Amino acid sequence: MAEREVADTEQAMQVGELSIAASVTDGIHVLTVAGEIDHQTGDILAQALDASGAPRSRVVLDLEQVTFMDSSGINILITAHRTLTEAGGWLRLAQPCPAVQRVLQLVGIDIVIDCHETLSQALTA
Secondary structure, X not given: OOOOOEOOOOEEEEEOOEEEEEEEEOOEEEEEEEEEEOOOOHHHHHHHHOHHHOOOOEEEEEEEEEEEEOHHHHHHHXXXXXXXXXXXXXXXXXXXXXXXXXXXXXXXXXXXXXEEOOHHHHHHO
């Protein structure tokens, strides 16, 4: 089995109650998000998804440490999914906590965007 290439963390951002660490694994951009995604912190997630202006055709959002997400977060996920899909890439969500998973299910995002129980599953799906 081939070893995974893991790059050092490219950047870490923190605004208010949200922090994001970015890394690359096997050419897949992994954004590890912690805190709350709402109207006050959503811009930092949107910026991280669009960081450096370079196309990121394959992105996994690790949501394990996200404790809250409102409609602002849902809209950011939909926009990112649409943008990446139109560019020939994809967005996957990994290991959302039960509260966030419930929000994703209530609005049907888990049907539109691939949602995985573990980060490993999201990286290899």
